[in-house]
Amino acid sequence: MSFCDTIWEEIAPLRQSILAHPFLSELAEGTLEPESFRHYIVQDSLYLAEYARALAIAAARAPTAAGRLEFSDGAKVAVQVEEALHQAFFAQFGVTPQTAVQNEATPACLGYTSYLSSLAATRSYEELIAGILPCFWVYWEVGCAIKPRAVSPNPYAAWIETYAAPSFGEATDRVRALVDEAAANASETTRAAMASAFRKAARYEWMFWDSAYRREEWPI
Template structure:
């Protein structure tokens, strides 16, 4: 087994917690409360704007042409998703431009994007791409798990279809291959750091959905 298979098996309990989260269960049933999805889609828009920047940095730091192409394309897709799917959901679920512009990242969103940005700025390329991978792989697993169970009709069907699409699975496989190649050439210490980065990013994936379900905000604001 390669690095990705090993770390994927290691985080299996966390993956099961994600798949069993009520946010995703209710999304599949089509019963997720509208305000929870509004919260999620606004925060995901904020997240993807920062994730695109991190992918662009990964592309610039990639030692191979394959890595430069994959991560630069990924940055482009993140922007397209934010501008396309999110804008459609904003219209469908009553998020106007003023609401989106006024939104600030929640602790979960800011924690996740800040963690990725810190890796991009201060840690190795290998750690960075290991932390990038869960956003692809976890969403692909979620999309594939939900799609066969999803109610029809379902107001969240376009979201499910996006992440269960074969094209998204192919992109996930390409990023996995880049991470495995980096791990194969890495020292044991770097591989250990990659594993920790993957674990941490996967934790943030769970936190992101949990914060949306709870409609999390900052515990104290400004007067």
């Protein structure tokens, strides 16, 4: 079994917790409170700006042309999603660009982006791309899981379609292949560090949706 398949099975309980989270259940049902989704898209906009930087650093550090192309393309797509999908949702849910810029990253958002930044700045390329992968793979699983049961019409249909799109699944598969290739050529110590990075990033995915559902702010 490949590195990615092994760690994916290991985090099965976490994945089930993500799929069962009321943020995503209610999103599929079209009943998610607009305020919770508004909180999410603003924070996701802040997240994607930093995620694009992590992808760009991964591209610069990649040892192969395939890695450089994939991660540089990923950085570009992250910015495009921010500009297209988020701007459409900003208009739909009454968020002005000025409001989005003025918002502060919540503890969950700052924790996640800071973790990715620390991987990019202080850890190996292998750990960095392992930490990058959950944002692709978890979203792809979520999109595929909720699309068949999503009500129609649904105010969140564009979000669901984005992450259930075959093109997003293909991008996920390409990043998985790069992570598996890196793991196959890495030492046991590095593979353990990669697994740790993957698990932490996957936990942050749950925390991100949970914080949006609760409309989390700084406690003091």
